[in-house]
Amino acid sequence: MKSLIAASMAAVLMTGTALADTTLKLVEVITSPERTETLRGIVKTFEEANPGTTVEIISLPWNEAFEKFATMYSAGEIPDVMEMPDTWLALYGTNGALEDLEPFLKDWEHTADLSDRALEFGRQVGGKTYMLPYGFYLRAMFYNKKLLEEAGVAEPPKTLDDFEEASRKVSALPGKYGYCLRGGPGGLNGWMMFGASMAGTDQMFKEDGTSTFADPGWVKGFAYLIDLYRNGYAPKDSVNWGFNDIVAGFYSGTCAFLDQDPDALIAIAERMSPDDYGVTTMPKGPDGKTFPTIGFAGWSMMANPADKELAWKLIATLQGPEGNIAWNKRTGALPALTSASNDPHFATPQFEGWFNELADPDAKPLSMPTYLEEFAFFKDSLVIKTSQQALLGEITPEDLAKQWADYMTAAQQKWLANKK
Known part of the structure; x- marks a missing residue:
C-alpha cells in the first residue's frame, strides 16, 4: 500500500x-x-x-x-x-x-x-x-516653424485653403517650396488623403462595388494635389520622390510641409531642433473634415x-x-x-x-482596401505610373480618376461576387 x-x-x-x-x-x-x-x-x-x-x-x-x-x-x-x-x-x-x-x-x-x-x-x-x-x-502634417515665419505665415494651416496659401507663400522664398510631395513609390497615401478630404468622405465604393474615385469630389482632390505641383509649390524632382527623399526634403529645409507617420521623427529629430518644427492635424476639406491614412x-x-x-x-x-x-x-x-x-x-x-x-472627431482615420488581391498592383504600379503622368500634365485629373475607378471597380465587384 x-x-x-x-x-x-x-x-x-x-x-x-x-x-x-x-x-x-x-x-x-x-x-x-x-x-x-x-x-x-x-x-x-x-x-x-x-x-x-x-x-x-x-x-x-x-x-x-x-x-x-x-x-x-x-x-x-x-x-x-x-x-x-x-x-x-x-x-x-x-x-x-x-x-x-x-x-x-x-x-x-x-x-x-x-x-x-x-x-x-x-x-x-x-x-x-x-x-x-x-x-x-x-499620417499627420509636419511643419517647419522657421520657414513659415520667414514666409509670413502666422500659424500652421488648418484647412486645404490655408495649406495652399501657406505653400504659395513659402514657395515664393528663393530655393524653398511648400510641400514635400511623394510622387514616387508609396505616394498613394497623399492622393487618398487629399481626395477624401476634398470629397468629404472616405467611402471608396458604392454598394454595387462601383468606385467613387471618378466622382466630382475625389477628382477635385486629385486636381488639388496636381495643382500644388504644377504651380511650383513642391520641388520639381519630387515627382519621383519616395520616403527617404521627402523626409530629407523636410529636415534639409527645402520644403515646409511633410505628411508622414511618427517613424519619420527618427531622422528628423536627429537633424532638427525640436523648437524648429511641429506636427499638426492634416488640413481639413470644405466640410471641415480630414481623413489621414x-x-x-x-x-x-x-x-x-x-x-x-x-x-x-x-x-x-x-x-x-x-x-x-x-x-x-x-x-x-x-x-x-x-x-x-x-x-x-x-x-x-x-x-x-x-x-x-x-x-479629433473631425479627423477620421482612413483605411486602405487591402482586402482586395488587386490592391498591391494598384498601389505599387498603376498609381505611380498614372499619378506621375498627371503631375507632368500628360493626362488630366479626370483621366487619372477614371483609370483608378475602372480598375478598382472591377476588383471590388469581383470580391463582392466571390462573397456570395
Missing part, C-alpha cells in the same frame, strides 16, 4: 511539473533586428514572472510573412500568440482562427487605459476583440492555445504600459495606451500633434 501511495504521489508530482513546464509560441511578422531584440526583452520579463514557462519566438520576414504564416497555419503549425497586422485581421477573425479577448479585458487592470481607437479597431470583426492593437501608423497592428491569441491563461498573460505583458511603451519606442508607432502620452519619449509637442489628431 505504501509503495502504491508513493507511486501515486510521484505521478501527481510529475503531472504538476509537466503542467508547469509550458512552451508558448509567439509569431512576429513585421520583423527587424531591433524589433526582435525588443520583443525578446519583453518576453524575458514575462518568463521571469511565470517560472516554468518558455516562449519560442518565430520571426517571419515581412515581405514573405503572409505566405509563410498561411503555410504554417495550413500545416497545423499554429502559434499561441501572434503579431497581427490590420490587413490580416478579417481573414483570420472570420474563420474561427482567433480567440475573442473580451472576457479577459473585463478583469484586466489596464483595460481602461486602452484608447477608444484601439478598442474600436480591435473589434472590427463581428464586434469581437480578436486583436489588441499595440499602436497606430497615422492609418495602419495598425497588434497582438492576437490563436484559437485553442496550449494554455489560454498563460497566452493571455503574455499578451497582457506585451500590451501593458511597460511593454507597450518599450515596443512602440522601437517601432515608431503611436501607443494604444492613453497613459503613454505622459512618457517623456511621447510627451513632446511633436507627438502631441498625433494624439490631438486621434482625439
Whole structure:
C-alpha cells in the first residue's frame, strides 16, 4: 500500500511539473533586428514572472510573412500568440482562427487605459476583440516653424485653403517650396488623403462595388494635389520622390510641409531642433473634415492555445504600459495606451500633434482596401505610373480618376461576387 501511495504521489508530482513546464509560441511578422531584440526583452520579463514557462519566438520576414504564416497555419503549425497586422485581421477573425479577448479585458487592470481607437479597431470583426492593437501608423502634417515665419505665415494651416496659401507663400522664398510631395513609390497615401478630404468622405465604393474615385469630389482632390505641383509649390524632382527623399526634403529645409507617420521623427529629430518644427492635424476639406491614412497592428491569441491563461498573460505583458511603451519606442508607432502620452519619449509637442489628431472627431482615420488581391498592383504600379503622368500634365485629373475607378471597380465587384 505504501509503495502504491508513493507511486501515486510521484505521478501527481510529475503531472504538476509537466503542467508547469509550458512552451508558448509567439509569431512576429513585421520583423527587424531591433524589433526582435525588443520583443525578446519583453518576453524575458514575462518568463521571469511565470517560472516554468518558455516562449519560442518565430520571426517571419515581412515581405514573405503572409505566405509563410498561411503555410504554417495550413500545416497545423499554429502559434499561441501572434503579431497581427490590420490587413490580416478579417481573414483570420472570420474563420474561427482567433480567440475573442473580451472576457479577459473585463478583469484586466489596464483595460481602461486602452484608447477608444484601439478598442474600436480591435473589434472590427463581428464586434469581437480578436486583436489588441499595440499602436497606430497615422499620417499627420509636419511643419517647419522657421520657414513659415520667414514666409509670413502666422500659424500652421488648418484647412486645404490655408495649406495652399501657406505653400504659395513659402514657395515664393528663393530655393524653398511648400510641400514635400511623394510622387514616387508609396505616394498613394497623399492622393487618398487629399481626395477624401476634398470629397468629404472616405467611402471608396458604392454598394454595387462601383468606385467613387471618378466622382466630382475625389477628382477635385486629385486636381488639388496636381495643382500644388504644377504651380511650383513642391520641388520639381519630387515627382519621383519616395520616403527617404521627402523626409530629407523636410529636415534639409527645402520644403515646409511633410505628411508622414511618427517613424519619420527618427531622422528628423536627429537633424532638427525640436523648437524648429511641429506636427499638426492634416488640413481639413470644405466640410471641415480630414481623413489621414492609418495602419495598425497588434497582438492576437490563436484559437485553442496550449494554455489560454498563460497566452493571455503574455499578451497582457506585451500590451501593458511597460511593454507597450518599450515596443512602440522601437517601432515608431503611436501607443494604444492613453497613459503613454505622459512618457517623456511621447510627451513632446511633436507627438502631441498625433494624439490631438486621434482625439479629433473631425479627423477620421482612413483605411486602405487591402482586402482586395488587386490592391498591391494598384498601389505599387498603376498609381505611380498614372499619378506621375498627371503631375507632368500628360493626362488630366479626370483621366487619372477614371483609370483608378475602372480598375478598382472591377476588383471590388469581383470580391463582392466571390462573397456570395
